Amino acid sequence: MKIGFDAMGGDHAPVETVKGAVDALSLIEGEIVLFGDELKINKELSQYKYDQKRISVVGTTEVIENDDKPVKAIKRKSDSSMVVGMKALRKREVDAFVSAGNTGALLAGSLLKVGRIKGISRPALCTIYPTMSGASVLVDAGANAECKSRNLLEFAYMGSLYAERVIGINNPKVALVNIGAEETKGTPLYIETYQMLKETDLNFVGNVEGRDVPSGKVDVIVADGFTGNIILKLTEGVSLSIVKELKNQIVKNSIGKIAGLLLKRNLGDFKKQLDYSEYGGAPLLGVNGLVVKAHGSSNAKAFMNAIKYAYIGVESNLVAEITEKIKTMPAFEAPVENEEENE
Amino acid sequence: MKIGFDAMGGDHAPVETVKGAVDALSLIEGEIVLFGDELKINKELSQYKYDQKRISVVGTTEVIENDDKPVKAIKRKSDSSMVVGMKALRKREVDAFVSAGNTGALLAGSLLKVGRIKGISRPALCTIYPTMSGASVLVDAGANAECKSRNLLEFAYMGSLYAERVIGINNPKVALVNIGAEETKGTPLYIETYQMLKETDLNFVGNVEGRDVPSGKVDVIVADGFTGNIILKLTEGVSLSIVKELKNQIVKNSIGKIAGLLLKRNLGDFKKQLDYSEYGGAPLLGVNGLVVKAHGSSNAKAFMNAIKYAYIGVESNLVAEITEKIKTMPAFEAPVENEEENE
Structure with a gap:
């Protein structure tokens, strides 16, 4: 290889x-x-x-x-x-x-x-999203700002396979990012995609709200690239802000400094869990x-x-797995967008 | 009153x-x-x-x-x-x-x-978004999942006034949530809104990426209600996950437990900073x-x-302030959506 x-x-x-x-x-x-x-x-x-x-x-x-x-x-x-x-x-x-x-x-x-x-129709960035219980997969993390429901459907198939084959999650739970649990929530794009996902043989578990994204209760988080990119970067931003503020609070007096020294090793493990470089790269599926x-x-x-x-x-x-699996997607034969390719 | x-x-x-x-x-x-x-x-x-x-x-x-x-x-x-x-x-x-x-x-x-x-044309939920340097304002936090550029423009005006009059931020910096700093980034909705915001007399400072939302470097975060709701709930979710994991790391051995006791007071202040109930409510502007x-x-x-x-x-x-200020908005006279009202 x-x-x-x-x-x-x-x-x-x-x-x-x-x-x-x-x-x-x-x-x-x-x-x-x-x-x-x-x-x-x-x-x-x-x-x-x-x-x-x-x-x-x-x-x-x-x-x-x-x-x-x-x-x-x-x-x-x-x-x-x-x-x-x-x-x-x-x-x-x-x-x-x-x-x-x-x-x-x-x-x-x-x-x-x-x-x-x-x-x-559209390749998507599929990134590992570190959660407190391990790792989920976020797709699309930013390759396609504007999406149609067909794109999101493809993302779901590709993300599910990635979670299964690369991360090793058995029968991964696939969820659609949304602003509520009910299938009528969100924009027309998300409402339509929800219905399409219900018809697949993926392990589709419904919508996941922002609050539950970091919990790791779903394995594959499907989003348009605009939303996905904001989720990824916001998570990073919030984590960094909290860790920074935590440090400030610890070192603000001498008792805190002593406690900070005692905690050095424990907090090292914690930091590792938040460290995005552990995962390193996102495939363009x-x-x-x-x-x-x-x-x-x-x-x-x-x-x-x-x-x-x-x-x-x-x-x-x-x-090769994606190439085979995507053939089982409903509407596989639907016309896909034309892009200049293989010039 | x-x-x-x-x-x-x-x-x-x-x-x-x-x-x-x-x-x-x-x-x-x-x-x-x-x-x-x-x-x-x-x-x-x-x-x-x-x-x-x-x-x-x-x-x-x-x-x-x-x-x-x-x-x-x-x-x-x-x-x-x-x-x-x-x-x-x-x-x-x-x-x-x-x-x-x-x-x-x-x-x-x-x-x-x-x-x-x-x-x-559309009222919006305007919420206080706690940042490490104080508080920003997020609008729309979820009242309108699907938005047009005119809606976002209105949100910007209303959010700016809220930040100034209620939170007391002088000449608040207004930013558009986006997936990059350049004005050509994002979906057509965001690209169009960027151009409209440039023409206003608001203190528009351009796009803000997810990573910088929690830093407090902008005062008014303008987003469609789908994105805004996800930002709000994801921030809450990430904060809770980190605090929970931090606790786990502290209490996992006896040295950590001692340090945790020493830190009790410092971490109390920290917790208060993350506490959403300090702000309590979001006006429907x-x-x-x-x-x-x-x-x-x-x-x-x-x-x-x-x-x-x-x-x-x-x-x-x-x-009353919003009623007056909105009259200065470009395209104020443009037809607004009709909704049944005041029956």
């Missing part, structure tokens, strides 16, 4: 990308193929001891920047680490492609260079090849984990 | 409503008028010592339940505490009306029995009279605070 990895993507490339790749070798089997500036990558690699047979470099001369226009960048920067990597995925020279680069470009590149799975988006601010640990989950995704045959 | 109060609304009525009313007397000037079952209310009142001239009871024989259909309930249950209270508000027999009853019915009743302010929705699970403290904020709203002339 070969995991392709955009060594130039993210705020801390190539220092953290290369370190993450080297660290990932202990977690996976097979090889990692780094795409990017050969000189810079090799300079970083030279600092580490690792099995040289397991990491190779494909030299590229361009980088897609965060402020590049996605479609234009994909079309013009044909020797960028992202485009070359995705072409390699299409040709199955690599089995997955991980990148922390420009999200819009990664989405556009997936459509234009890799292509969609038959029956999928629906693409006909495993593309994984890592957070732009990823450090080596987050990259290592993104590579690990890409590996599990390949091992569990995720793309 | 007279604050009308639905003594039968909420999960813990009339025990907690009556206690909340009695407790509120120390925070406000003027009188409280309780609407509801006279016998039950008087039985509760008889337990307390208070200035009897300042609390009166208007007896009603019906109660709108949580599972009643809103419009039907408002039309049929004409002797319910909610309907009688809202009619009194319309006739200005009371200056505000506070209720923890059925949200949909309160919204329908506001439209049908009290009426909208001229130029407002845009109604031609001050209607305040209290949370269904409110306890006496939450009711006391809801009454306090209703009092501040009346004191600061909020409804």
Whole structure:
């Protein structure tokens, strides 16, 4: 197995990308193929001891920047680490492609260079959402701001398979984010999607309100990309604010400081539970090849984990599983939106 | 001044409503008028010592339940505490009306029995959103799941006035919830609203992402009611989950337990900061009279605070201020949606 990895993507490339790749070798089997500036990558690699047979470099001369226009960048920067990597995925020279680069470009590149799975109208970002009882899956986390009910239906199928095959949740409970429990709640989009989900063979458990999202009582949280993105970032924001305020309260007097020292170890475990870098990456499901988006601010640990989950995704045959499962979706044959692809 | 109060609304009525009313007397000037079952209310009142001239009871024989259909309930249950209270508000027999009853019915009743302010197409729930640096205002918190850009524009005006007049924030920073900072981000609804907000004389500071909502860096958070409701409830859910997990981590060994005892006082302040009942109620802005929705699970403290904020709203002339300010809104004269009202 070969995991392709955009060594130039993210705020801390190539220092953290290369370190993450080297660290990932202990977690996976097979090889990692780094795409990017050969000189810079090799300079970083030279600092580490690792099995040289397991990491190779494909030299590229361009980088897609965060402020590049996605479609234009994909079309013009044909020797960028992202485009070359995705072409390699299409040709199955690599089995997955991980990148922390420009999200819009990664989405556009997936459509234009890799292509969609038959029956999928819109690929979606599927992210692991840490809960207090473990992990749920949130889909779409932001790839599609505006959605139709058919898109949400596809998200539900893909998220359910991801939860089952990659996270290992048996018969995952699928829920629709909403503002109330009743099936008549929410916008027309959500009311319609609810009815469609009832007709599937997914383990659909109804609506989940914002209050219950972090509890882990459902496994797959289905949302349009606007709502999903806000859920993801708000959760992060609230967690950070609370932890910060907690620290302020602890250190505000000397008794608190002593207690804080006593608690150091206990709070370390707590912090780990809130740490998003434990999960590292979100696959762009629906693409006909495993593309994984890592957070732009990823450090080596987050990259290592993104590579690990890409590996599990390949091992569990995720793309082929989605391709088969989506054929059982009601309205599978309905016309899907046309997007320019595979130019 | 007279604050009308639905003594039968909420999960813990009339025990907690009556206690909340009695407790509120120390925070406000003027009188409280309780609407509801006279016998039950008087039985509760008889337990307390208070200035009897300042609390009166208007007896009603019906109660709108949580599972009643809103419009039907408002039309049929004409002797319910909610309907009688809202009619009194319309006739200005009371200056505000506070209720923890059925949200949909309160919204329908506001439209049908009290009426909208001229130029407002949709009243919105405006809630105080506790942040680590104080309090922001979130509007709409859930009254309108499906919105148009004109609705969001109105929400911005009303939220800004609420922040200024009731919370006391000078020149409040108004922001649109979105999935990115750039003005081209989000759904067509949000892209259009951004452009409209730029043309106003509000202190519009652009988009705010989910991550920054809890930081308090903006004062007025404008969202459609679907997104706003999810933001509100998710924040509550994440806070509760973290506090619960924190407790688990502290008590998991004896060192932690000792530290926990030392921290008891510091963590008390922290808990208070997260306590939603400090704020108690959300006004339904845009109604031609001050209607305040209290949370269904409110306890006496939450009711006391809801009454306090209703009092501040009346004191600061909020409804008249909105009526004047909304006349300066671009497109004020545009046709507004027709809803049956003031039957």
